[in-house]
Amino acid sequence: xxxxxxxxxxxxxxxxxxxxxxxxxxxxxxxxxxxxxxxxxxxxxxxxxxxxxxxxxxxxxxxxxxxxxxxxxxxxxxxxxxxxxxxxxxxxxxxxxxxxxxxxxxxxxxxxxxxxxxxxxxxxxxxxxxxxxxxxxxxxxxxxxxxxxxxxxxxxxxxxxxxxxxxxxxxxxxxxxxxxxxxxxxxxxxxxxxxxxxxxxxxxxxxxxxxxxxxxxxxxxxxxxxxxxxxxxxxxxxxxxxxxxxxxxxxxxxxxxxxxxxxxxxxxxxxxxxxxxxxxxxxxxxxxxxxxxxxxxxxxxxxxxxxxxxxxxxxxxxxxxxxxxxxxxxxxxxxxxxxxxxxxxxxxxxxxxxxxxxxxxxxxxxxxxxxxxxxxxxxxxxxxxxxxxxxxxxxxxxxxxxxxxxxxxxxxxxxxxxxxxxxxxxxxxxxxxxxxxxxxxxxxx
Amino acid sequence: xxxxxxxxxxxxxxxxxxxxxxxxxxxxxxxxxxxxxxxxxxxxxxxxxxxxxxxxxxxxxxxxxxxxxxxxxxxxxxxxxxxxxxxxxxxxxxxxxxxxxxxxxxxxxxxxxxxxxxxxxxxxxxxxxxxxxxxxxxxxxxxxxxxxxxxxxxxxxxxxxxxxxxxxxxxxxxxxxxxxxxxxxxxxxxxxxxxxxxxxxxxxxxxxxxxx
Numbered sequence: 001x002x003x004x005x006x007x008x009x010x011x012x013x014x015x016x017x018x019x020x021x022x023x024x025x026x027x028x029x030x031x032x033x034x035x036x037x038x039x040x041x042x043x044x045x046x047x048x049x050x051x052x053x054x055x056x057x058x059x060x061x062x063x064x065x066x067x068x069x070x071x072x073x074x075x076x077x078x079x080x081x082x083x084x085x086x087x088x089x090x091x092x093x094x095x096x097x098x099x100x101x102x103x104x105x106x107x108x109x110x111x112x113x114x115x116x117x118x119x120x121x122x123x124x125x126x127x128x129x130x131x132x133x134x135x136x137x138x139x140x141x142x143x144x145x146x147x148x149x150x151x152x153x154x155x156x157x158x159x160x161x162x163x164x165x166x167x168x169x170x171x172x173x174x175x176x177x178x179x180x181x182x183x184x185x186x187x188x189x190x191x192x193x194x195x196x197x198x199x200x201x202x203x204x205x206x207x208x209x210x211x212x213x214x215x216x217x218x219x220x221x222x223x224x225x226x227x228x229x230x231x232x233x234x235x236x237x238x239x240x241x242x243x244x245x246x247x248x249x250x251x252x253x254x255x256x257x258x259x260x261x262x263x264x265x266x267x268x269x270x271x272x273x274x275x276x277x278x279x280x281x282x283x284x285x286x287x288x289x290x291x292x293x294x295x296x297x298x299x300x301x302x303x304x305x306x307x308x309x310x311x312x313x314x315x316x317x318x319x320x321x322x323x324x325x326x327x328x329x330x331x332x333x334x335x336x337x338x339x340x341x342x343x344x345x346x347x348x349x350x351x352x353x354x355x356x357x358x359x360x361x362x363x364x365x366x367x368x369x370x371x372x373x374x375x376x377x378x379x380x381x382x383x384x385x386x387x388x389x390x391x392x393x394x395x396x397x398x399x400x401x402x403x404x405x406x407x408x409x410x411x412x413x414x415x416x417x418x419x420x421x422x423x424x425x426x427x428x429x430x431x432x433x434x435x436x437x438x439x440x441x442x443x444x445x
Numbered sequence: 446x447x448x449x450x451x452x453x454x455x456x457x458x459x460x461x462x463x464x465x466x467x468x469x470x471x472x473x474x475x476x477x478x479x480x481x482x483x484x485x486x487x488x489x490x491x492x493x494x495x496x497x498x499x500x501x502x503x504x505x506x507x508x509x510x511x512x513x514x515x516x517x518x519x520x521x522x523x524x525x526x527x528x529x530x531x532x533x534x535x536x537x538x539x540x541x542x543x544x545x546x547x548x549x550x551x552x553x554x555x556x557x558x559x560x561x562x563x564x565x566x567x568x569x570x571x572x573x574x575x576x577x578x579x580x581x582x583x584x585x586x587x588x589x590x591x592x593x594x595x596x597x598x599x600x601x602x603x604x605x606x607x608x609x610x611x612x613x614x615x616x617x618x619x620x621x622x623x624x625x626x627x628x629x630x631x632x633x634x635x636x637x638x639x640x641x642x643x644x645x646x647x648x649x650x651x652x653x654x655x656x657x
Binding site for chain 1: 463472473490491492493494495496497498499500502516518521522523524525526528529532533536
């Protein structure tokens with residue numbers, strides 16, 4: 001593989017952010033690591049009474065345990081990945097409950113043409129255009145002329161996305177599902193990939209791909225809460241950018257520490273992290289690193305996305321702090337800091353080839369690993385409530401359709417009323433996390 | 446008066462301005478390709494669809510004394526991303542609303558975006574309608590006259606480009622820069638932003654002050 005310009009999944013090793021040389025240097029160490037882990041997995045499986053062989057990848061896995069979690073966090077063998085993900089997410093039960101459903105969907109959607117299928121067609125060739133499995137194949141006809149034939153995997157991807165759009169009309173087709181389904185298809189057969197997509201959008205990314213994409217904003221809100229709690233050094237710079245001037249809540253931003261207006265007036269930096277959720281890191285992190293994150297996600301829960309996201313921020317923190325230092329003395333109106341900050345957050349993850357260090361930083365050298373699903377769910381509930389209240393407020397005041405200035409004036413007053421009414425400022429969204437933060441800070445000192 | 450000062454000084458005061466520009470338009474019309482041509486002067490047929498938004502910057506020299514830095518938000522084109530788009534364009538000083546000259550429906554989408562921007566964005570936002578894929582002019586479905594007439598009617602700029610060949614891309618961004626308020630107060634503060642300009646020009650500024 002070292003002599004090919006492709007990785008083991010057919011992706012190009014080199015891109016704008018990682019050179020082939022860098023890839024090969026990293027792979028030299030990572031490849032033996034994978035062999036070691038595979039052997040350990042085999043032993044672990046045998047110990048738990050599961051037969052594995054080269055030709056028979058396991059379809060069932062040992063019961064959940066701390067050991068198992070540790071193994072998953074260190075990476076599932078690539079050959080087993082599809083089966084493992086499917087098993088961990090209760091795919092077999094889903095499949096059993098829906099025998100024949102997929103075949104029927106395929107039939108029903110065969111000639112279907114609508115907004116969704118049009119959008120799907122536009123994205124098929126823009127999914128993994130540089131991956132050999134998703135490329136058109138150049139064939140030679142009997143008369144010697146060459147022609148392009150669509151790869152079979154593109155055809156499969158089309159079917160899966162079309163069926164999904166029919167099966168989940170509340171989502172239909174949303175750009176970014178092509179990347180999730182595409183990566184699933186490298187590891188799972190068509191029907192299983194379809195049900196995984198259903199499970200992912202139901203359980204792990206609820207609301208994220210819905211028509212209004214409100215779920216995206218909610219998740220961004222939760223991530224921003226996490227950043228505020230866990231990375232207090234960089235948070236002020238993420239939250240207070242010149243971009244925010246002249247926005248809806250002008251004047252409220254720089255108020256008290258407990259000001260949570262960033263939940264509905266999201267920091268522009270959250271534009272850069274949108275894709276972290278929508279495509280679950282596909283196109284954000286290098287592919288091997290993405291797969292490690294997916295391993296954790298499907299064994300643990302959606303908290304994994306936040307844990308990995310926080311770790312990316314943490315790894316980028318030295319760069320961010322350096323930038324903050326460099327920009328000291330510049331005017332507060334300065335766009336310099338925010339523009340550079342966007343660049344770091346957008347480009348940094350693309351270079352994180354070293355999946356092991358990312359995982360260790362997440363689960364071993366930080367407390368992000370201890371962030372519980374319950375905490376994430378509590379945060380989410382809080383964000384949903386805050387945003388709903390805010391949106392209703394806007395609606396009630398029929399601010400929609402007014403220009404920015406009108407709206408600002410309206411909301412300005414409305415927020416004051418709202419604060420008085422429900423004491424938004426004193427609302428402590430998550431005491432448990434606050435305590436943990438204090439402990440971490442204490443430890444660092 | 447300012448021109449008088451310039452002519453007296455060997456190196457007139459350098460101006461540096463920074464603007465936020467957002468690209469909007471239907472899916473697959475070539476928004477990302479336009480940005481990449483402008484920023485990296487490259488083109489690929491193998492471009493992935495944009496998820497959410499991508500951020501890029503490019504600095505151009507408008508004239509020997511004027512530097513303009515664009516902070517560009519390239520957005521996803523699918524219909525449902527409209528709800529996120531308002532976050533991208535609300536502080537933008539310029540917008541490129543892109544359509545594909547070979548796709549009739551894409552102009553309709555572009556018209557929607559122009560209306561939306563005129564209603565919701567900064568009142569002084571510089572909007573440019575951009576017809577892309579000029580390299581496919583044989584397959585053209587929307588004539589230059591039609592698009593131009595529409596642009597004139599709404600008092601916005603119009604340009605036709607090809608991200609693939611690079612035709613008109615630089616000129617298009619240049620035209621936008623020329624329309625932007627390079628001299629307003631907030632942007633004179635921006636001179637401090639560009640550190641290289643700042644450091645190299647400071648002695649000149651001092652000289653000028655001494656001369657006064």
